[in-house]
Amino acid sequence: MTDVTDAGNRDYTAGQWQLAWRKFKQNKVALGAGVVLCLMYLVTLLSGFVAPYEPDRRFSERPFVPPQGIHLWSERGFHWRPFVYGLEVTFDDKTGRRIYVRDNTALYPLQFFASGGAHGMLGFNSRLHLFGVDAPEAEGVFLFGTDRQGRDLFSRVLYGARVSLTIGLVGVFISVLLGTVLGVVSGYLGGWADELLQRTIEILRAFPQIPLWMALSAAIPADVDQLTAYFSITLILSFLGWTTLARMVRGKVLSLRTEEYILAAQLMGAGHARVIFRHLIPGVMGQIIVIATIAIPTMILAESSLSFLNLGIRPPMTSWGVLLQEGRSLTTLYFHQWLLMPAIFIFLVVLCFNFLGDGFRDAADPYSE
Amino acid sequence: MSMLRYILRRLIRMVPTLIVISILTFVIIQLPPGDFFDSIQAQLAESESRAEQEAFDTLRKQYHLDQPLWKQYLYWVGGCLVGDFGYSFEWSRPVSELIGERLGLTFLMSFGALIFMWCVAIPIGIYSARNRLSFGDYALTFLAFIGLCVPGFLVALIAMHISVFWFGGSAGGLFSHEYQYAPWSLAKAWDLLKHLWVPVVVVGAAGTATMTRIMRTSMLDVMDEQYITTARAKGLAERWVIYKYAVRVAINPMISILGMQIPQLVSGSIIVAIVLGLPTTGPLFYRALETQDMYLAGTFLMLLAILLLLGNLLADILLALADPRIRFD
Numbered sequence: 001m002t003d004v005t006d007a008g009n010r011d012y013t014a015g016q017w018q019l020a021w022r023k024f025k026q027n028k029v030a031l032g033a034g035v036v037l038c039l040m041y042l043v044t045l046l047s048g049f050v051a052p053y054e055p056d057r058r059f060s061e062r063p064f065v066p067p068q069g070i071h072l073w074s075e076r077g078f079h080w081r082p083f084v085y086g087l088e089v090t091f092d093d094k095t096g097r098r099i100y101v102r103d104n105t106a107l108y109p110l111q112f113f114a115s116g117g118a119h120g121m122l123g124f125n126s127r128l129h130l131f132g133v134d135a136p137e138a139e140g141v142f143l144f145g146t147d148r149q150g151r152d153l154f155s156r157v158l159y160g161a162r163v164s165l166t167i168g169l170v171g172v173f174i175s176v177l178l179g180t181v182l183g184v185v186s187g188y189l190g191g192w193a194d195e196l197l198q199r200t201i202e203i204l205r206a207f208p209q210i211p212l213w214m215a216l217s218a219a220i221p222a223d224v225d226q227l228t229a230y231f232s233i234t235l236i237l238s239f240l241g242w243t244t245l246a247r248m249v250r251g252k253v254l255s256l257r258t259e260e261y262i263l264a265a266q267l268m269g270a271g272h273a274r275v276i277f278r279h280l281i282p283g284v285m286g287q288i289i290v291i292a293t294i295a296i297p298t299m300i301l302a303e304s305s306l307s308f309l310n311l312g313i314r315p316p317m318t319s320w321g322v323l324l325q326e327g328r329s330l331t332t333l334y335f336h337q338w339l340l341m342p343a344i345f346i347f348l349v350v351l352c353f354n355f356l357g358d359g360f361r362d363a364a365d366p367y368s369e
Numbered sequence: 370m371s372m373l374r375y376i377l378r379r380l381i382r383m384v385p386t387l388i389v390i391s392i393l394t395f396v397i398i399q400l401p402p403g404d405f406f407d408s409i410q411a412q413l414a415e416s417e418s419r420a421e422q423e424a425f426d427t428l429r430k431q432y433h434l435d436q437p438l439w440k441q442y443l444y445w446v447g448g449c450l451v452g453d454f455g456y457s458f459e460w461s462r463p464v465s466e467l468i469g470e471r472l473g474l475t476f477l478m479s480f481g482a483l484i485f486m487w488c489v490a491i492p493i494g495i496y497s498a499r500n501r502l503s504f505g506d507y508a509l510t511f512l513a514f515i516g517l518c519v520p521g522f523l524v525a526l527i528a529m530h531i532s533v534f535w536f537g538g539s540a541g542g543l544f545s546h547e548y549q550y551a552p553w554s555l556a557k558a559w560d561l562l563k564h565l566w567v568p569v570v571v572v573g574a575a576g577t578a579t580m581t582r583i584m585r586t587s588m589l590d591v592m593d594e595q596y597i598t599t600a601r602a603k604g605l606a607e608r609w610v611i612y613k614y615a616v617r618v619a620i621n622p623m624i625s626i627l628g629m630q631i632p633q634l635v636s637g638s639i640i641v642a643i644v645l646g647l648p649t650t651g652p653l654f655y656r657a658l659e660t661q662d663m664y665l666a667g668t669f670l671m672l673l674a675i676l677l678l679l680g681n682l683l684a685d686i687l688l689a690l691a692d693p694r695i696r697f698d
Contacts, residue, residue: 207673207677208670210637210639210640214655219397221402308640309640311658333530343519
């Protein structure tokens with residue numbers, strides 16, 4: 001008996017956010033997606049440490065190496081230390097292509113917390129890497145294989161994640177900021193401000209998204225520095241993104257404005273700022289989070305598509321779209337399929353964000369069944 | 370009659386929007402520093418002779434590139450009104466001709482994708498709604514989710530791989546070599562159809578996922594309505610209840626997005642068309658952006674915006690036709 005009343009009390013006294021969290025926890029798929037995303041962002045934060053090599057380190061003798069496996073068993077039996085095999089190069093008689101054959105006699109054990117090339121992020125500099133390989137200069141460990149220039153794809157995917165994973169977040173942050181402020185202002189004030197904003201949104205939305213993104217990205221000069229290029233792309237992606245949010249926020253504010261609790265606050269002498277920040281925005285927050293979460297994967301896909309077309313992030317900067325540029329040729333599709341590996345990560349991230357957004361959507365309305 | 374008045378009012382309201390759009394388009398196209406002749410000159414930088422310099426200046430004058438921006442804009446918009454969309458520097462041909470000859474295939478591909486989407490999405494949506502939470506529903510929902518998560522260019526790459534290495538087709542393009550420049554004939558049309566299915570499926574894939582979800586949700590809503598219960602209580606055959614009563618209403622959201630879908634498909638197919646090397650407008654636009662062929666890029670962007678506005682209108686009209694409950698005021 002007591003259990004039931006406790007549970008009942010808990011439901012009645014729980015705040016909106018507690019209820020939302022409780023409902024979200026029930027959705028195991030969304031929860032799992034959230035965990036996977038957290039892990040991916042953590043690894044991205046530590047990308048310099050996790051990656052065995054710098055993204056532009058070239059192994060000139062090792063172009064187009066297929067992904068290498070990590071082994072524990074060799075012909076000589078079990079090894080306590082995981083190792084990779086060395087490679088022997090032969091050439092195809094007809095095409096002259098390199099063919100890599102496993103060298104069963106050369107075993108290179110993995111070294112954990114190995115010292116390697118310098119890397120830094122946010123002011124931390126280090127030479128320490130999660131793993132490396134104890135091998136001659138020309139050899140290395142290539143978990144995802146190497147590209148045309150003999151650069152380690154695993155390291156490049158990790159460094160590319162720095163751009164690909166953050167551009168969606170930053171872009172959505174700008175959209176949310178812009179959309180919320182403008183949406184609240186136009187919904188709360190009404191009048192000419194509202195009219196102006198509505199017309200602006202109408203016009204911006206008359207532009208087709210992808211061609212507009214392409215045209216704007218083409219306007220970024222090719223010689224700008226990396227940070228400028230990064231923020232230009234982010235701004236371009238949020239250029240249209242904020243309109244959806246502004247519309248939604250405005251509609252919600254319009255309906256909330258006539259609620260009694262807002263009137264009560266105004267009667268008690270609350271200023272505009274207090275009404276907006278204390279009463280209106282918390283009322284819309286749930287929906288904002290949902291729309292923002294769903295907008296992130298769209299931006300990630302857009303960035304990779306633009307970079308793939310060489311309109312977004314350009315080499316020497318890397319992002320997953322840039323890495324996939326190599327996949328445009330038929331030879332890659334036929335001989336070097338592993339170069340499409342970044343696509344799997346794009347897919348995984350977008351899938352997780354969509355699941356997460358679905359979970360948030362159900363949880364944002366905790367009072368419904 | 371009220372319908373005609375409504376359409377007319379909407380069309381008139383479009384005019385100021387179009388003016389702003391044309392200005393914005395022009396500004397966006399002008400954003401990259403320099404012009405087409407600068408990029409040509411950069412390529413020819415080694416042979417910077419005086420004669421060439423003068424030749425470029427003459428060309429600039431001929432296309433009003435030496436005038437202030439607002440004058441250039443007026444020349445362009447003035448031309449657009451009488452069907453002269455300017456001149457493509459790279460192709461040395463009028464923009465209207467270039468876009469015109471590729472428009473047919475672009476629309477053919479978009480319509481193909483549209484039909485594909487409808488034929489796949491509606492039956493699946495109905496099935497999913499009727500067998501809610503069954504294994505089939507979960508499997509199809511999961512497939513739809515995957516369809517949403519794979520970038521279009523990747524689907525295009527995979528489709529190209531399948532068509533080349535499994536079916537021995539040609540790598541991209543819409544025609545076999547022998548028909549590339551041949552005049553239209555039955556054989557050429559058949560050849561086109563043989564190539565067309567790849568881009569049609571690829572372009573339609575992402576949209577199909579969204580549409581399946583819409584159809585499923587709409588169908589679920591309708592199935593809860595009382596008139597469906599009434600129809601069942603009367604003893605109507607289930608088939609009759611579903612197709613005559615439920616689907617008839619549940620399909621309305623699909624119709625209302627129909628008008629928006631053609632422009633969305635045209636712009637959505639750009640990247641796919643670039644990857645597959647199709648002779649549609651998308652690759653033309655991409656190339657024009659790269660070479661700063663501004664009138665070509667600008668016209669294409671503006672045409673798409675107009676298409677989107679008209680699509681919006683069409684969506685509202687179609688919805689009104691399909692759903693007699695909607696009134697114009």
